[in-house]
Amino acid sequence: xxxxxxxxxxxxxxxxxxxxxxxxxxxxxxxxxxxxxxxxxxxxxxxxxxxxxxxxxxxxxxxxxxxxxxxx
Amino acid sequence: xxxxxxxxxxxxxxxxxxxxxxxxxxxxxxxxxxxxxxxxxxxxxxxxxxxxxxxxxxxxxxxxxxxxxxxxxxxxxxxxxxxxxxxxxxxxxxxxxxxxxxxxxxxxxxxxxxxxxxxxxxxxxxxxxxxxxxxxxxxxxxxxxxxxxxxxxxxxxxxxxxxxxxxxxxxxxxxxxxxxxxxxxxxxxxxxxxxxxxxxxxxxxxxxxxxxxxxxxxx
Numbered sequence: 001x002x003x004x005x006x007x008x009x010x011x012x013x014x015x016x017x018x019x020x021x022x023x024x025x026x027x028x029x030x031x032x033x034x035x036x037x038x039x040x041x042x043x044x045x046x047x048x049x050x051x052x053x054x055x056x057x058x059x060x061x062x063x064x065x066x067x068x069x070x071x072x
Numbered sequence: 073x074x075x076x077x078x079x080x081x082x083x084x085x086x087x088x089x090x091x092x093x094x095x096x097x098x099x100x101x102x103x104x105x106x107x108x109x110x111x112x113x114x115x116x117x118x119x120x121x122x123x124x125x126x127x128x129x130x131x132x133x134x135x136x137x138x139x140x141x142x143x144x145x146x147x148x149x150x151x152x153x154x155x156x157x158x159x160x161x162x163x164x165x166x167x168x169x170x171x172x173x174x175x176x177x178x179x180x181x182x183x184x185x186x187x188x189x190x191x192x193x194x195x196x197x198x199x200x201x202x203x204x205x206x207x208x209x210x211x212x213x214x215x216x217x218x219x220x221x222x223x224x225x226x227x228x229x230x231x232x233x234x235x236x237x238x239x240x241x242x243x244x245x246x247x248x249x250x251x252x253x254x255x256x257x258x259x260x261x262x263x264x265x266x267x268x269x270x271x272x273x274x275x276x277x278x279x280x281x282x283x284x285x286x287x288x289x290x291x
Contacts, residue, residue, distance in 0.1 A: 040143050050147075050244060054244050054269065057242040
């Protein structure tokens with residue numbers, strides 16, 4: 001019986017890997033994938049926001065430039 | 073019998089059950105994506121670039137084997153490709169009156185896989201509307217640029233941009249503080265994306281620099 005101890009231990013490890021660790025990994029990967037998809041949609045939205053915000057910044061810059069030139 | 077069961081349980085639980093196939097630690101050290109290397113008309117870039125706008129720019133992305141999806145988006149469109157070929161080639165034609173206007177229209181390429189962190193490339197295609205050159209010192213590298221520039225560094229770090237003449241500057245939302253003395257400007261990298269627009273007081277020319285702040289992983 002003692003001679004089979006390492007084999008039983010290996011079987012135990014295989015069981016842990018197959019049914020417990022795998023399910024934990026799969027759940028973590030699913031969460032990571034969903035987070036990635038969410039970040040992609042956020043990234044698309046950011047491009048649009050930057051575009052609007054840039055136009056505002058440029059308008060402010062032009063107003064300041066005109067004021068500075070007008071003062072001279 | 074009980075003692076045998078206890079010995080087996082001891083071996084299983086405390087031997088670590090280690091194997092060579094354990095998942096390696098993630099490569100990215102920042103929360104908001106690792107950088108994606110790419111080529112634009114044969115020139116290599118990593119992660120972020122400002123490129124003069126042309127009628128057609130051929131973009132070539134080197135993907136990993138596990139890449140399952142690439143999304144290319146601009147201010148106008150989002151092109152989603154599942155199971156992309158490697159390398160992935162995208163010929164970019166700026167859409168007239170939308171993507172080639174005087175405003176900014178950043179192109180982003182985001183690569184997703186179920187097993188690796190998201191990879192990201194960001195390109196600012198700029199036209200003649202911005203034409204004032206600058207020296208940009210960003211994250212340890214100094215570079216002479218054309219009318220637009222980019223800078224990617226961890227949030228809060230101080231960067232510098234220098235012009236040949238005195239300038240005034242306006243930031244977009246979310247930018248860090250910027251201070252200019254004559255033509256020398258220093259700024260702190262803000263969170264996410266930000267663009268500073270500069271205008272030369274003598275020439276009246278414009279320059280824009282777009283920054284992306286990287287948020288480090290918590291220890």
